[in-house]
């Protein structure tokens with residue numbers, strides 16, 4: 001479903017009024033339009049399903065290497081920088097990094113596409129846990145490999161800048177699929193990347 005830019009503008013104007021400010025004053029007159037443009041950018045991933053993201057970034061290379069079914073030839077991309085917005089407060093998740101690991105199953109995905117997938121699913125109203133499961137699901141679709149692990153660390157401004165105001169609190173989430181669930185070696189490859 002496409003983002004409704006016109007409705008966002010109207011509602012942001014309404015919020016400015018509800019806050020007791022004058023939406024027509026010089027500093028605010030372009031704010032509804034600016035916010036609508038920002039939302040189109042930071043929520044771009046809401047325009048697409050996971051299946052569509054898998055198609056967009058699903059370019060793979062049939063590899064000439066021998067892949068054995070019990071292979072532990074892991075590909076790990078770490079320090080993928082992400083921003084997202086928590087769905088409870090529409091508050092920024094920041095200082096967020098993801099590590100994505102998978103065991104290739106006959107083909108490999110272009111490395112930049114792993115970061116593109118992580119970036120696009122983050123551009124939604126999210127939970128940190130769901131960012132991990134969305135990345136894992138799309139990686140499975142694209143690579144035909146069941147074996148995917150995702151590690152994410154991030155700060156939630158709803159917890160640092162308001163509420164309990166734990167400015168140093170950082171959350172770590174792991175998403176383990178396929179053999180990453182049970183194989184301690186594979187888990188170490190993810191955690192110690």
Ligand SMILES: Nc1nc2c(ncn2[C@@H]2O[C@H](COP(=O)(O)OP(=O)(O)OP(=O)(O)O)[C@@H](O)[C@H]2O)c(=O)[nH]1
Nearest residue numbers: 086087088089126127128129156158159162163164
């Ligand atoms: N599991 C999870 N929780 C999150 C995430 N982002 C924000 N939250 C939490 O969502 C919860 C919403 O709780 P509520 O009690 O409904 O909201 P609240 O009254 O504003 O709660 P406080 O933040 O404790 O003031 C809070 O505990 C947030 O910390 C996330 O990515 N994953």
Ligand SMILES: [Zn+2]
Nearest residue numbers: 086088089158
């Ligand atoms: Zn929140």
